[in-house]
Amino acid sequence: MSEVKKQQINIATGDRPVLPEGAKEIPVYIMGKKYMVPETITIQKAIEYAGYKFIRACGCRGGICGACGTVYRIYGDYRLNFGLACQTVVQENMYIAQIPFYPANRARYDINNTSATADTIMALYPEVLKCVGCNTCSKACPMDIDVMGYINAAMRGDIAKVAKLSFDCIQCGLCSSRCPAQIQHYHVAQLCRRLYGKYLVPKDPYLPERTKQIEEGKYEKMLNELKKLPLEELKKRYVEREMEPATHDGTWMPQETEYL
Amino acid sequence: MGYTPEMKELIKKVEATRPARVDKARNGEMFPPLTLEQREEVLSKFHPDYKSEGRRAVKVGPSKGEVYPDEFADVLEAHSRINPDIDIESLVKYETDVLVIGGGGAGSSAALLAQEQGCKVIIATKLRHGDANTVMAEGGIQGATRKPDSPYYHYLDVMGGGHFTNNPDLVAALTNDAPLVIRWLEDLGMMFDKDENGNLKTRHGGGTCRKRMHSAGDMTGSEIMRVLRDEVRNRCDDIEVLEFSPAVEIVLDENGQAAGAVLYNMETEEFFVVKAKAVIIATGGYGRLHIQGFATTNHYGATADGLVIGYRAGVPFAFMHSTQYHPTGAAFPEQNIGLLITEKVRGLGANLLNIKGEQFVFEREPRDVESSCIIRECIERGLGIVTPTGRVGVWLDSPMIDMLEGPGTVEKELPAKYIQFKRYNIDISKEPMLVFPTLHYQNGGLKINDSAETNIPGLYVAGEASGGVHGENRLMGNSLLDITVFGRRAGRNAGQYVKGKEIKIGKLSLEHIRKYEKELKEAGIETDRQSPMLLPDYTRPEIKKAKITHIVW
Numbered sequence: 080m081s082e083v084k085k086q087q088i089n090i091a092t093g094d095r096p097v098l099p100e101g102a103k104e105i106p107v108y109i110m111g112k113k114y115m116v117p118e119t120i121t122i123q124k125a126i127e128y129a130g131y132k133f134i135r136a137c138g139c140r141g142g143i144c145g146a147c148g149t150v151y152r153i154y155g156d157y158r159l160n161f162g163l164a165c166q167t168v169v170q171e172n173m174y175i176a177q178i179p180f181y182p183a184n185r186a187r188y189d190i191n192n193t194s195a196t197a198d199t200i201m202a203l204y205p206e207v208l209k210c211v212g213c214n215t216c217s218k219a220c221p222m223d224i225d226v227m228g229y230i231n232a233a234m235r236g237d238i239a240k241v242a243k244l245s246f247d248c249i250q251c252g253l254c255s256s257r258c259p260a261q262i263q264h265y266h267v268a269q270l271c272r273r274l275y276g277k278y279l280v281p282k283d284p285y286l287p288e289r290t291k292q293i294e295e296g297k298y299e300k301m302l303n304e305l306k307k308l309p310l311e312e313l314k315k316r317y318v319e320r321e322m323e324p325a326t327h328d329g330t331w332m333p334q335e336t337e338y339l
Numbered sequence: 340m341g342y343t344p345e346m347k348e349l350i351k352k353v354e355a356t357r358p359a360r361v362d363k364a365r366n367g368e369m370f371p372p373l374t375l376e377q378r379e380e381v382l383s384k385f386h387p388d389y390k391s392e393g394r395r396a397v398k399v400g401p402s403k404g405e406v407y408p409d410e411f412a413d414v415l416e417a418h419s420r421i422n423p424d425i426d427i428e429s430l431v432k433y434e435t436d437v438l439v440i441g442g443g444g445a446g447s448s449a450a451l452l453a454q455e456q457g458c459k460v461i462i463a464t465k466l467r468h469g470d471a472n473t474v475m476a477e478g479g480i481q482g483a484t485r486k487p488d489s490p491y492y493h494y495l496d497v498m499g500g501g502h503f504t505n506n507p508d509l510v511a512a513l514t515n516d517a518p519l520v521i522r523w524l525e526d527l528g529m530m531f532d533k534d535e536n537g538n539l540k541t542r543h544g545g546g547t548c549r550k551r552m553h554s555a556g557d558m559t560g561s562e563i564m565r566v567l568r569d570e571v572r573n574r575c576d577d578i579e580v581l582e583f584s585p586a587v588e589i590v591l592d593e594n595g596q597a598a599g600a601v602l603y604n605m606e607t608e609e610f611f612v613v614k615a616k617a618v619i620i621a622t623g624g625y626g627r628l629h630i631q632g633f634a635t636t637n638h639y640g641a642t643a644d645g646l647v648i649g650y651r652a653g654v655p656f657a658f659m660h661s662t663q664y665h666p667t668g669a670a671f672p673e674q675n676i677g678l679l680i681t682e683k684v685r686g687l688g689a690n691l692l693n694i695k696g697e698q699f700v701f702e703r704e705p706r707d708v709e710s711s712c713i714i715r716e717c718i719e720r721g722l723g724i725v726t727p728t729g730r731v732g733v734w735l736d737s738p739m740i741d742m743l744e745g746p747g748t749v750e751k752e753l754p755a756k757y758i759q760f761k762r763y764n765i766d767i768s769k770e771p772m773l774v775f776p777t778l779h780y781q782n783g784g785l786k787i788n789d790s791a792e793t794n795i796p797g798l799y800v801a802g803e804a805s806g807g808v809h810g811e812n813r814l815m816g817n818s819l820l821d822i823t824v825f826g827r828r829a830g831r832n833a834g835q836y837v838k839g840k841e842i843k844i845g846k847l848s849l850e851h852i853r854k855y856e857k858e859l860k861e862a863g864i865e866t867d868r869q870s871p872m873l874l875p876d877y878t879r880p881e882i883k884k885a886k887i888t889h890i891v892w
Contacts, residue, residue, distance in 0.1 A: 088731045089730055090731070091632025092632065092676075093632060094634065094877055097729060100660065120674070127878070132874070132876070133639070135583075136764060137639045138467065138638055139638040139787070141475060141638075141678050142755070142758075142759050143558070143755060144469070145637065149641045166675075188573060189573065190527065190528060223758060237403070246558075247556075269565060270569075275528070276529050276531070277525075277528035280530070280533060284537060285484065289483075289484050290518050293519055305507070305511070313503060316377070316495055320548045323549045324367055325367065326365070333487055339486065339487070
């Protein structure tokens with residue numbers, strides 16, 4: 080107990096950020112308008128601190144949905160910076176603008192009638208060939224994705240590579256907003272990921288057998304038996320059930336097989 | 340940024356005990372799990388649900404008398420946003436077969452299946468299509484897809500996790516349909532973690548007896564949402580998505596059957612009605628009510644809207660007294676307080692450690708037990724680590740994973756977490772994370788049967804908004820399963836209901852709102868609260884004070 084500092088422990092604070100001791104207020108500019116906000120908070124919470132209530136540009140608040148794409152410059156520095164408002168900490172004299180929506184055409188397709196080949200990319204997104212190799216897309220990406228890398232793979236028809244490189248994409252659209260060739264990167268990537276998952280990755284070999292067993296009603300009888308069990312018997316079966324080891328060579332089978 | 344010097348000193352204790360712990364893990368030696376009696380004991384003493392303060396019996400509605408957290412009772416004991424005497428027929432702007440309220444995993448699954456029955460569908464969503472808790476789910480989706488496993492064992496696991504209170508029909512439906520859902524998602528092109536031969540990779544989660552957690556990195560929910568959303572977009576001829584248009588009331592007809600909903604355009608402030616032959620509520624959870632003041636893993640729109648409007652329409656709740664606190668929410672850095680750190684980290688072998696670097700709990704207990712043990716360790720035993728902003732937590736030793744499964748595993752299996760901590764100069768393959776329980780999931784919801792039907796003809800509920808399948812505690816990986824299994828069942832059944840017989844919608848009615856307002860009055864509830872809440876209010880008190888009047892221009 081002596082190792083724990085005797086200070087107030089904060090648990091019930093809802094969404095309110097707790098500021099460290101000595102945190103001072105710094106100026107940030109929300110669409111050019113100056114507000115004083117405490118340092119250490121994120122851009123998203125700074126905008127709320129200033130008094131704005133989000134309808135757009137706010138989703139998961141946890142860096143995974145892509146709603147809060149933000150562009151900013153620091154006063155005196157010509158360079159453009161990009162990030163997610165919910166994950167980027169404010170800096171003094173930050174000039175912020177959000178991009179909650181950017182028009183990006185998405186080509187419609189029927190996944191059951193589309194081939195995982197270069198022809199599909201050329202037919203649906205021919206503009207990928209106009210890539211000038213500037214890499215602005217990768218620089219704008221808040222998820223550290225090699226965006227130009229996957230667009231180049233798309234140009235070559237290497238759908239597997241597009242899928243693997245683009246996996247972390249949260250579809251925030253910052254890449255497309257900056258592209259001089261007017262490519263709609265994240266739609267190309269989404270198409271490739273689905274084609275890869277459906278056509279280029281082998282299907283699980285056992286799944287068809289298991290789904291057939293279920294569709295034939297194999298498990299209905301034993302599930303009905305479980306549904307009717309008295310509580311004590313159910314608890315007994317729960318406590319006595321065999322536990323698969325966390326690590327094994329892949330051949331483990333339980334001793335009780337009548338319910339498999 | 341990054342860990343403070345004091346915290347780095349404490350991390351050395353973790354590093355000191357690590358080699359011995361890694362050896363133990365390799366030999367399959369786990370910290371002893373609790374017995375059923377020990378589970379009950381730690382829950383009753385340390386789980387926030389068992390506290391008597393902060394809860395009250397709700398005074399109105401079909402589940403009157405049930406004891407719920409104050410924050411939830413507040414939105415139930417509140418007025419409708421619309422006057423029940425309005426001329427509702429004049430507000431009808433859309434007519435369709437099936438109206439899906441909510442654009443997350445459950446709503447999108449339902450829309451796809453309803454469309455496959457030949458229906459026209461409208462999805463009404465409060466934020467963007469895909470802004471939902473689905474994308475926050477990280478670690479996996481359960482399914483008895485492998486030989487050593489079967490829906491029988493999955494059933495036992497679900498029941499045990501829920502303390503045997505779950506609705507048996509719902510559990511049987513969940514576990515039976517699970518492999519079918521995995522197959523469906525595979526067919527739609529979801530990128531599951533697989534080996535080079537296409538075998539689905541599976542792991543344990545909390546409370547599982549077989550390895551049946553399927554995943555897509557640590558972005559499983561995100562991947563499911565991306566795929567379902569993309570497929571909905573491909574079927575735009577039949578499925579229309581209305582974004583930024585939450586439902587504020589269910590509309591019934593004079594015969595008490597579902598007839599649509601009143602929607603609100605968040606941006607133009609118009610109210611309008613979608614008339615429909617069947618309605619599916621798929622609005623998700625209530626994390627942004629901040630139960631007991633906890634930070635939450637939930638998205639911005641998780642304010643229990645669907646629960647409120649379903650309740651007013653006459654649907655009772657099941658298990659709304661039970662709240663799930665995820666054991667491992669981030670406790671550092673301050674910018675990410677409450678952020679979800681997937682159970683997959685523990686599934687991959689990472690230990691939970693107190694300030695001395697010692698284990699204190701079996702890492703794969705069901706979540707409510709796990710959270711209670713962490714709270715006990717920090718609060719009662721005082722063995723937690725306190726941060727400069729007064730947060731307390733325990734270590735989650737992620738560097739162990741690379742030692743157990745090979746270098747690069749952390750980055751490969753947990754890409755989203757890796758980058759979220761890297762932004763703050765913490766490399767989770769080399770330094771442990773600091774965690775504490777965070778508000779995560781509502782175990783209960785509107786009551787349904789195994790066809791996703793409610794007691795109101797034509798009204799269905801699917802996903803987190805429904806109650807009964809998880810009992811008093813949900814296991815990891817069963818939420819992504821819940822939304823897809825019951826989303827599909829709701830969509831299919833609503834579609835068959837609409838196409839099966841001639842559904843005639845009678846005169847539109849808000850009589851149920853009138854009745855609810857009367858109940859509020861008779862219960863003596865005097866309040867300006869209105870619900871559904873729609874969005875949480877994070878405005879500072881100083882700003883509120885300066886809003887001396889409202890200008891309408």
